Amino acid sequence: MRFSIEKTVGRARAGLLETPHGIVKTPFFMVVGTAASVKGMTIEQLRSAKTQVVLANTYHLAVRPGSEEVQKRGGLAKFMGWNGPTLTDSGGFQVFSLAKKRKVTPEGVRFNNHIDGKELFLTPERAVEIQQDIGADIMMCLDECPPAKAPRDEIRKSMLLTHAWAKRCRDKWAENPGAQALFGIAQGALFEDLRKESAEYLASLDFPGYAIGGVAVGEDTPDIRRIVDFTAPLLPADKPRYRMGVGTPADLIAGVRAGVDMFDCVMPTRHARHYQAFTRTGPINLKNACYAEDDGPLEEGCDCETCRSVTRAYVRHLALLGELMASVWVTIHNVRFYLRLMEDLREAILAGKFEERAAGLYMG
């Protein structure tokens, strides 16, 4: 996987990432499609929103339909009809989100899956194998994602486990690297010395890319910003940096400013299903009574299909009825909103005017 930086402004960078399924312009936002589906959007709609990369999840695909099944169908990108660049998260986040259904040992994570309770034993090696079957362009190391507020000794212990797993993942991947890339994940919660230790250790393993993990697991926004700000420069400058699971439009701008190249978050799609639309002046809840007679688009000046087709009043009407299309219309808008924000940030960097323009891109 080749990564080239075209332009740098301060720490912010714009570049190109070459994947087996196409060249991706950085910085970019990945749309979350956990189970090989972006909830509420067709492939055509994803393309029309100018999606670059779709993210799916190892744990969920391993549970259903099974990684071999995805492989037999031609791999993730083909299976879901997307045929573009993809990334799979390793299942590390499910260590956090499905905490009641798993047990962590030095060997790996034992899940009792949420569908039929059957056991899924995810070792670092197995996580790589499964992701190789699934076939995403970028695979993630298995990591342990502890709650941000856990005590320091727990965080450090967990970080060391993640390091051991990162090495095992890399060794497994190195046996037969193929075209797929494998990214390491730095942990360390809110402790700067641990973050530094983690970044340095992972860098020594020489991954094609690096992620800042353990953000978006219960911390406050200022803490997320501080840690990303602190950690990003510690990761190798010539490799893509991926801030996992974050966040709001303002978080994305802060991340790009800190030198992060890749983002993903459920926010645009999940919030859309709850009828919250993003706009450059902040999010709006379309169920609110004040939109009952609003004949304007979700966002003035937006080029998405939703804003070209329907009004706030209409979407509110659908939302109050719980109509499926209410979620769909808002999802299309929110995804395009996020992608357009990233496009604008990239253009600002290429123009050498990141700070001048960034301030005007989101005033939420």
Added chain:
RNA sequence: GCGAAAAUAGCUCAGUUGGUUAGAGCGUCUGACUGUGGCUCAGAAGGUCGUGGGUUCGAAUCCCAUUUUUCGCC
């Protein structure tokens, strides 16, 4: 016309042998959501208990009258 049943939140209904500020679901309103099990979760507003009398220390609850609705019978 006669008889019976019912009347409690916007809607559908709970409400023990009379006993503090009358509850629920849905709807409405508002908020939350950050590497997605879950179009989910949380909160708020909203009622002179059909009306008028009476009994009682105290009535949505018991009694009388009245209005409306539903069902049945002439």
